[in-house]
Amino acid sequence: MNRGDPETDARRRFGTLCEGLRPDLLRFAFWLGRDRQLAEDVVQEAMLRAWKSFGALEDETKAKSWLLTIVRREFARSFEKKRLEVADLDALVAAEAPVLAAEDDGDLAAMREALFRLDDDYREPLVLQVMMGYTTQEIADLMGLQQGAVLTRLFRGRARLRHLLGLAPESAP
Amino acid sequence: MTGCLEFRRQAGAEPARSGPEFDAHRRECPACARYQDELRAMDALMRRALAVDAARLALPKPRAAGSGDGRQRWYALAASVVMAVAAGLVLLTSAPRESVAREVLDHVAHEPGALTASQPVAPAALAGVLDPDGTRLRPGIGDVSFAARCVHQGHVVPHLVLRRPEGAVTVLILRHRTVDGPLRFEENGFAGVVLPAPRGSIAVVGRDHPDLEGVARQVFEAVDWGDTIPAAG
Secondary structure (H helix, E strand, C coil), rough: CCCCCCCHHHHHHHHHHHHHHHHHHHHHHHHCCCCCHHHHHHHHHHHHHHHHHHHHHHCCCHHHHHHHHHHHHHHHHHHHHHHCCCCCCCHHHHCHHHHHHHCHHHHHHHHHHHHHHCHHHHHHHHHHHCCCCCCHHHHHHHHHHCCCHHHHHHHHHHHHHHHCCCCCCCCCC | CCCHHHHHHHHHHHCCCCCCCCHHHHCCHHHHHHHHHHHHHHHHHHHHHCCCCCCCCCCCCCCCCCCCCHHHHHHHHHHHHHHHHEEECCCCCCCCCCHHHHHHHHHHHCCCHHHHHCCCCHHHHHHHHHHHHEEEEEECCCCCEEEEEEECCCCCEEEEEECCEEEEEEEEEECCCCCCEEEEEEEEEEEEEEEEEECCCCEEEEECCHHHHHHHHHHHHHEEEECCCCCCC
């Protein structure tokens, strides 16, 4: 293998990096936008952008957060560009039914649908915390928020989820 | 001292939370302890719900016309590909107007070091490149002098260079890229062929090759695509 070529080495390193992280990035983008096509487009564009600035990544152990930030920005850009409007939650749920379905596990399917129906402001920090394993401070850094604001969104998001799942009235903490 | 309201706010934000005052309240208040347990159970369910299999996020491919199960359709597809190659591929264009052609040529052009590598790649290293895609390369197609998993249009794809008696050829296995039929392109001395494959497509690129179509057919047949047949629909 041609290990002496810096360009080739960089491609290989970047490829390995992306290969490991791509499934998580795709899931993150999917739960962010609730649309497989959008998620695929956003991640693909984000990786192209990431490759162009790969040289600026000094610490590859921070690649995950770096890529997540690029995906978030790309998502915001796509959202603005396409002027997407999420008006019909039922249609969103129906369109992504193959992903939300959980054979023989009604609780899982109900949770996925509840997450789909959760406001973006609540869903994103929950995804970052529960799926990606980030601390509240890390989520605050990623989202450009104060840690207190993240704690509030997480609390309210879970309260809303409990309501959507029929576990509690919405006002109950 | 943590009260019930504060305990529930903290637990609602971080169900796994723990700390001296927090835990003390939990011991003293069964209702709050139950509340935190419920949140932890909900988080466990949420974790499973969010961890959608990445394969499920793949967009469905357009259904081919006609009926039959996936394997039958694949055999039909393979047969049509072989026939098309044997009959001589239609030269669709002398310039790579198709984006897939442009993408493939760009990739080859931006990795010139791949073509100059001359040492055979160890079988284990080759397997490391092909295994994640569930493919293998049957012996006899030529020495592999370069094998890497490369980023290509936002996807990680196997990139091989085969040493053939006629010269080196670059092979890209593009699982993410489907083509409707065989595509041939030429530019700056490079010629390429993209063929439909059981999963996506396969691109073969060479320079000054007398019979690239023939080589492409041989490479296509030398790839063991594994047991995964495209799902019906």
